[in-house]
Structure formats: structure tokens, C-alpha cells
Amino acid sequence: MIDSPYLPYAFVLLIAVPFLFLFRHFVFNFISLKNQELKMQAIKGSSEQRIHAYERLTLYLERLKPANLVTKFDPNLAVHEFLFLTEKTINEEFEYNASQQLYLSKISWSNVVTSKNNVIHLLHKTYDSISNDATLQEFKTVFLMNYVNGEDYISQTLDDLRKENLIIN
Structure with missing residues (x-):
């Protein structure tokens, strides 16, 4: 047998190199999988935010329907007081939901704004x-009669939001 002082080192090196290679491979695969997981969570989070935006704007549009507006506030108010409070409520809720436009198409957001302005x-x-x-x-x-006799733009906007939500999800 070869009697060399470097033989134990060569043996250790021969054993260690495959383990180092496998360890390196494992670390790179682990990092790659973690990156994919982070991307999937970001996509999932964005999807959840988009769904939440559709829910909030659907609720806003439902509240915007004249049949729901006329049930608000004290029935003993003067007409001009009712008009002021209703318009204030519509605008405040709209401002509260304005950030949801980030998750909608420009057309859908424009339809929501148009519905608010039309009411x-x-x-x-x-x-x-x-x-x-x-x-x-x-x-x-x-x-209510003016709304019923006119175009039902709120229901049309709701239908458009539902269709867009189905397409995206």
C-alpha cells in the first residue's frame, strides 16, 4: 500500500467533496423554492386585495341605490337637509373607498365614479x-320615480364589476 502522509487528507477530501456538492445543491434549491413561495404569496395577496376591493365597491354601489338612500336619516328632516346629508354621506363613503381604484380597471373605476355623480x-x-x-x-x-324611469346605471356598473371579477379570478 502507498504510505503517504497526505493519504488521510485525500480520503477526507474524497468524502467531503460530494457532501459539499450536495449541500450546495440543497441550498440553491431551497433558496429557489423560497423565492417561488414568496412570489406565490405576493400573487395571492394581490388577488385577495382585488377581491376585497370588488366587495367594498359592490357594497358602496348597493348603498348608492336610491331605494337604499331614501331609507336613511330621520323622516322629519326638511328636504334640503336630507339632500345635504345624503350627498355628504355619498361623498364620504366614496372618499373612503377611493383607494380601491388601484385594483380595478380604469373603465370599472370610471363607471363607479359616473354612478356616484349620476346619483x-x-x-x-x-x-x-x-x-x-x-x-x-x-x-x-x-x-325614486326619476331613477326608475331613467337608466339603471348602478345595476349596470354592478354587472360590469361582477364580470370583470370573474375574468380576473
Whole structure:
């Protein structure tokens, strides 16, 4: 047998090299899998945020429907007080949900804004069309009739949001 002082070192090196190679391979695979996991979590988080945005805006649009607006507030308010409080509530809730536009298409967000503006416009148009001595109940009735006789832009916006949500998810 070869009697060399380097033989034990060569033997250790021969044993260690495959282990070092396998360890290096394991570390790179582990890092790669962790990166994929982080990417998947980011995608999942974005998807959850998008779903949450659709839910919040759907709820906003449901609250924006005139049938739901007329049930708010004290029935003993004057018409101009009801108009002021309703418009204030619509705008405050809109501002609260404005950040959700990040998760919608530009068209869908534009439809939400248009729906809000149309309801406010309809409120003012109805207020301008009634007599000064009209009661709140009369105002609400005329407001609802104007909405029913016009285009149902809120339901159309809701349908568009549902379709877009199905396409994305």
C-alpha cells in the first residue's frame, strides 16, 4: 500500500467533496423554492386585495341605490337637509373607498365614479323640480320615480364589476 502522509487528507477530501456538492445543491434549491413561495404569496395577496376591493365597491354601489338612500336619516328632516346629508354621506363613503381604484380597471373605476355623480345629479335635479313646499316623502317618491324611469346605471356598473371579477379570478 502507498504510505503517504497526505493519504488521510485525500480520503477526507474524497468524502467531503460530494457532501459539499450536495449541500450546495440543497441550498440553491431551497433558496429557489423560497423565492417561488414568496412570489406565490405576493400573487395571492394581490388577488385577495382585488377581491376585497370588488366587495367594498359592490357594497358602496348597493348603498348608492336610491331605494337604499331614501331609507336613511330621520323622516322629519326638511328636504334640503336630507339632500345635504345624503350627498355628504355619498361623498364620504366614496372618499373612503377611493383607494380601491388601484385594483380595478380604469373603465370599472370610471363607471363607479359616473354612478356616484349620476346619483348626486339626480338628487339635485329632483330637488330643483319639486315645489318649495314639498314634503320629504314627496321628494323621496319623485326621486325614486326619476331613477326608475331613467337608466339603471348602478345595476349596470354592478354587472360590469361582477364580470370583470370573474375574468380576473
